[in-house]
Amino acid sequence: xxxxxxxxxxxxKPATRHPRVVEFMADIxxxxxxxxxxxxxxxxxxxxxxxxxxxxNYAKLANKTLEDLELGASGRTDEETARKxxxxxxxxxxxSKPGEISWDSPxxxxxxxxxxxxxxxxxxxxxxxxxxxGGGADLEFPHHTNEIAQSxxxxxxxxxxxxxxxxxxxxxxxxxxKSLGNFIxxxxxxxxxxxxxxxxxxxx
Numbered sequence: 001x002x003x004x005x006x007x008x009x010x011x012x013k014p015a016t017r018h019p020r021v022v023e024f025m026a027d028i029x030x031x032x033x034x035x036x037x038x039x040x041x042x043x044x045x046x047x048x049x050x051x052x053x054x055x056x057n058y059a060k061l062a063n064k065t066l067e068d069l070e071l072g073a074s075g076r077t078d079e080e081t082a083r084k085x086x087x088x089x090x091x092x093x094x095x096s097k098p099g100e101i102s103w104d105s106p107x108x109x110x111x112x113x114x115x116x117x118x119x120x121x122x123x124x125x126x127x128x129x130x131x132x133x134g135g136g137a138d139l140e141f142p143h144h145t146n147e148i149a150q151s152x153x154x155x156x157x158x159x160x161x162x163x164x165x166x167x168x169x170x171x172x173x174x175x176x177x178k179s180l181g182n183f184i185x186x187x188x189x190x191x192x193x194x195x196x197x198x199x200x201x202x203x204x
Contacts, residue, residue, distance in 0.1 A: 009195040046095030062141035115146040133160035
């Protein structure tokens, strides 16, 4: 409710949908199953990973190459990396640990990976290709990169026609963050500033 009040004060048009991941769990599982059937994904000890090397032009959005990413990941020795065919493969489904929230799946109880949720909800609601996909610059890699890879592997179509990435609001030339405690909420800023003034400030 607070979020909707804030964006209304900023003059942002209301969204037509506010999807929740739990509403799409069956769709997520079907999406992952399809990627496995197409050879783009594989199961390993209850987890399911995406085969990055099968993705055409992987990480092109972030201006990275698969070779550079593989070189950077070559020294990883953690338990999860040992379950992967390639250190840069990313999770589509994660097996649950005792006490964690989970859903039943063909690979055992678990939960969706971070990236698959967005691909499934967006393609289910908006279709295979989105006109404009936006987000923070920090999501360009790996989140948006992995969205593209898994979505285009599933549909065979371009995931988005245009990408727009916004920068960050800084305080004394330092990115605002909860960990640094140097952040101001929109709700607090609206107590002293007009919503339109604040909106134009964000756009500059």
